[in-house]
Amino acid sequence: MKPRIVLVTGISGSAAQEAAGRLGQMHPDRVRVHNVGAMMNRIARDDRIQYTASNILNAPRDALTALRTAALERIHRAINDDEEKRSSAEPQLTHLVFCHATFLLRSGLREGMTLADLKHLGAEILLTFIDAPQDIHDRLTSHPGDYLHLTIESIVKWQEFEVYVTNLFAQVVEKRHFVVPQRQNDTLESLLFTNRKPIYVSYPMTHLPPEDRPRIVEFANELRKRFTVFDPASVESTHNLKPYYSQVDLQAINDHTIVRDLDWLVGINSEAVIAYMPKIVFSSGMNDELRYGFEVGKETFIVLDCPFDDGIPNLSPFTMYKSKVFFSKDDFFYFLDLAEELQDAYQWIDSQMHESIRRIKNLGGRITFESFLHDCDALCRYHLSSDHYGRIKNTIPDISRRVFDAWYPTAVQIDESIRPAVIPSSAATAS
Numbered sequence: 001m002k003p004r005i006v007l008v009t010g011i012s013g014s015a016a017q018e019a020a021g022r023l024g025q026m027h028p029d030r031v032r033v034h035n036v037g038a039m040m041n042r043i044a045r046d047d048r049i050q051y052t053a054s055n056i057l058n059a060p061r062d063a064l065t066a067l068r069t070a071a072l073e074r075i076h077r078a079i080n081d082d083e084e085k086r087s088s089a090e091p092q093l094t095h096l097v098f099c100h101a102t103f104l105l106r107s108g109l110r111e112g113m114t115l116a117d118l119k120h121l122g123a124e125i126l127l128t129f130i131d132a133p134q135d136i137h138d139r140l141t142s143h144p145g146d147y148l149h150l151t152i153e154s155i156v157k158w159q160e161f162e163v164y165v166t167n168l169f170a171q172v173v174e175k176r177h178f179v180v181p182q183r184q185n186d187t188l189e190s191l192l193f194t195n196r197k198p199i200y201v202s203y204p205m206t207h208l209p210p211e212d213r214p215r216i217v218e219f220a221n222e223l224r225k226r227f228t229v230f231d232p233a234s235v236e237s238t239h240n241l242k243p244y245y246s247q248v249d250l251q252a253i254n255d256h257t258i259v260r261d262l263d264w265l266v267g268i269n270s271e272a273v274i275a276y277m278p279k280i281v282f283s284s285g286m287n288d289e290l291r292y293g294f295e296v297g298k299e300t301f302i303v304l305d306c307p308f309d310d311g312i313p314n315l316s317p318f319t320m321y322k323s324k325v326f327f328s329k330d331d332f333f334y335f336l337d338l339a340e341e342l343q344d345a346y347q348w349i350d351s352q353m354h355e356s357i358r359r360i361k362n363l364g365g366r367i368t369f370e371s372f373l374h375d376c377d378a379l380c381r382y383h384l385s386s387d388h389y390g391r392i393k394n395t396i397p398d399i400s401r402r403v404f405d406a407w408y409p410t411a412v413q414i415d416e417s418i419r420p421a422v423i424p425s426s427a428a429t430a431s
Contacts, residue, residue, distance in 0.1 A: 003083045004094045006192065007123035009101040009113075009166045010182070011158050012147060013139035016129035019182040020096045023189070030091055030193070032082060036099035036113075039071035040064075054144040057103055057110070065114070068099075072117060094192055097121060101128070101165045104158040106149055111165075118169050126170045127191070128163050129182040130260070133253055134240045152249035156256045163264060179264040181235035190228040198228040200261075200270040202290065204283035205233075215278040215305070219329060223274065226336060230265045261285070262292045272299035275323070279306050294322035305329040327354070331406065338399075345392050346399055348383055349376045353403050369404050376400045 010016025017035060024033040037053075044051040044067060051059060059067075079095050086093065100112030133155045140147040140155070150158070163179055170177035178198070180188055190196050201223055203216045223229050241250070266273055266289055273293035275286050293300045300323040324347065326332040335346050352375050356367050377396055381389050 003079045004092055005079065005121060005123045006094060006096050007118070007121060007126045007166075007169075008096050008098045008129060009126070009162055010098075010129035011100065011102070011104070011136065011155075011162045012143055012145055013136040013155070014129055014131045014159070015135075015139065015182050017098055019129050019180075019185075019188070020098050022185065023096065023192075026185070027189075030094060032079070032093055032095045034075045034078065034095060034097045036068060036071050036075065036097065039074055040067040043067055043070050043074070052144075054146070057105060057145065061110070068113070068117060072120060076121075097123070100162070101169070102158065102161050104150065104154065104161070106146065109161065113169075115169065115172060118173060123173070123175065125175055125191075126166055126177040127188075128166045128177070128179050130159060130163070130179055130235060130264075131182050132235055132240065133159065133256060134242065134245075138240070152245060153252040156252040160256070160259060163268075167268060178269050179260075181230075184231065184234040186224060187228055187230060187234075190224070194228065196226065196228045197272065198230065198270050199223065199272045199274055200230045200232075200266045200289065200293070202232075202273055202275040202286045204277060204279075204281050204286055206285075207281045207283065208279065209281075212278045216276060219276045219278075219303070219305070222329075222333065227272075230269050232261050232265065235260065261289060266293050266298065267296055270298060272301065275300070275302045276329075277302065277304050277306065280304065290323055300324070301326065301332065303329055303332045326350075328406070331403075334402065341388060342392055342395060342399065344384060344388070345380050345396060346403075348379045349396070349399050349403050352376050352379055353407050357407060369401070372404055373397060373400045 008016060008020050010019075020033045024031045037056075041051070041053055041056060043049075044056065056064075056067075075097060082093060082095075099117075103110045103112050133152050136155050136159070137150070137152055140150060167177050178191060180191070191198070201220050203219075208216075220229060220231055241253075270293070273289055275290055277283075277286075290300050290302065302323045302325045304325065304327050326335065331350065335343060335350075338346055353372070356372060356375075360367060373396075377393070377400075380392070380396055384392075
C-alpha cells in the first residue's frame with residue numbers, strides 16, 4: 001500500500017510540532033510524525049558539524065539545503081521501512097512530515113523548504129497550523145532560536161507568509177491545502193480520517209448575550225457529526241492581550257483576524273459557510289463572512305434558530321440574495337438529510353410556506369394543507385426540469401406535510417381565526 005504523506009508547516013512558536021505530536025499520541029496505530037528540523041539537527045550531530053537548534057539557521061543556504069535533503073531522504077527511508085513491516089490488513093498509516101515553509105530571521109525572510117523538496121516528498125495534502133499571534137509571541141520568548149527581536153506585528157506577517165508560501169506550494173503540486181488552528185484536534189482528525197465536507201461555522205460574537213452562547217456550541221457540535229468544521233473561536237485573537245502592546249501590535253492582531261477568518265478559514269479551507277443566529281442581533285463579522293463566501297463561490301446558509309412570535313421575520317433582500325435561509329435548526333438538519341435532488345424541491349416548498357405566513361400576517365385569510373400542497377406541487381413543476389420533477393413528485397406531499405406541520409403553530413399564532421380552517425396533522429392522518 002502506498003504511504004500517505006501529509007506535509008505540515010507552521011512558524012516557530014505556533015505549537016505546530018506539538019499539535020502533530022498530539023495526534024500521533026492519540027492515534028499511534030494510524031499516525032507517524034516526522035520532524036525535518038529535528039532530523040537535520042541529528043544529522044549535524046552525527047557528522048560532528050557544530051550546529052545546534054539555537055544556531056543552525058546561521059548556516060549558509062547551501063549547507064541548510066544539503067542537510068534538509070539528507071533529512072528528507074532519511075524520513076523517506078523510515079516511511080518505506082514502516083510500510084514494509086505492515087500487513088495489508090492493518091489500517092493505512094498517515095505520515096505527518098513537519099517542516100517550516102519560511103523563517104523570519106534578523107537577516108530577513110528565508111525559505112524552510114523548496115519546491116524541489118516538496119516534489120520529492122510527494123505529499124497528498126498540505127496543512128499549515130496556526131495560532132493567535134500573542135500566544136506565539138509568548139512561546140518565542142523561551143524558544144532556543146534567536147526570535148527575541150520579533151514584535152507582534154512581525155509575527156503576524158510571518159504567519160501570513162507561512163500560509164501564503166504553503167498555499168503556493170499546494171497550487172504548484174495541485175494538492176489541497178488547509179489552514180488549521182492548532183488547538184482544533186477534532187477538525188484535524190476529521191480532515192485526515194474522514195471524507196466530510198469542510199465548512200466554516202459563523203455566528204454573532206460581540207453582541208450576542210452570554211446566555212445564548214451555549215446554543216452556538218451545541219449547534220457546532222451537531223455540525224461536526226456531518227462536516228469538518230472550522231470554528232473561528234478555536235483561535236480567537238482577543239484574549240491574552242498585554243498592557244504593553246503598542247497600538248501597532250493591537251491593530252495587527254485585529255487585521256490578522258480578518259485575514260484568518262475570510263482568506264484562510266473561509267477562502268482556502270471551506271466549501272460552505274453556515275451562519276447560525278440563536279438571536280437576531282447585529283453581527284458585522286457574520287455578514288461579511290457570508291458575503292465573502294458567496295463572492296468566492298462557496299455555498300452559504302443562514303440558520304435563524306430563535307422564536308418568531310409574530311411569524312416569519314421580514315429579512316432584507318441583501319440577506320436573502322446571497323444565502324439559503326432556514327428559520328429553525330430542525331428545518332436545516334432536515335434539509336441536510338434529504339437526498340440532493342430533493343433539496344431543491346424543499347427550498348421551493350419552504351419558501352412557499354414562508355410566503356403564505358407573510359400573506360396571512362399582512363392580509364389575513366386562510367391556509368389549508370390541500371391548498372398549500374397544490375401551490376407547492378405547481379411551484380416545483382414550474383421551477384424543476386420535467387425529468388427532475390418526475391423523479392421526486394411522489395415525495396412532494398411528504399415534504400409539504402413536514403413543512404406545513406412544522407409551521408402550523410406559527411400560522412395559528414398569527415391569526416387565531418384561521419384555526420378552524422387549517423387541517424391539523426392528526427386530522428389529516430385520520431382522513
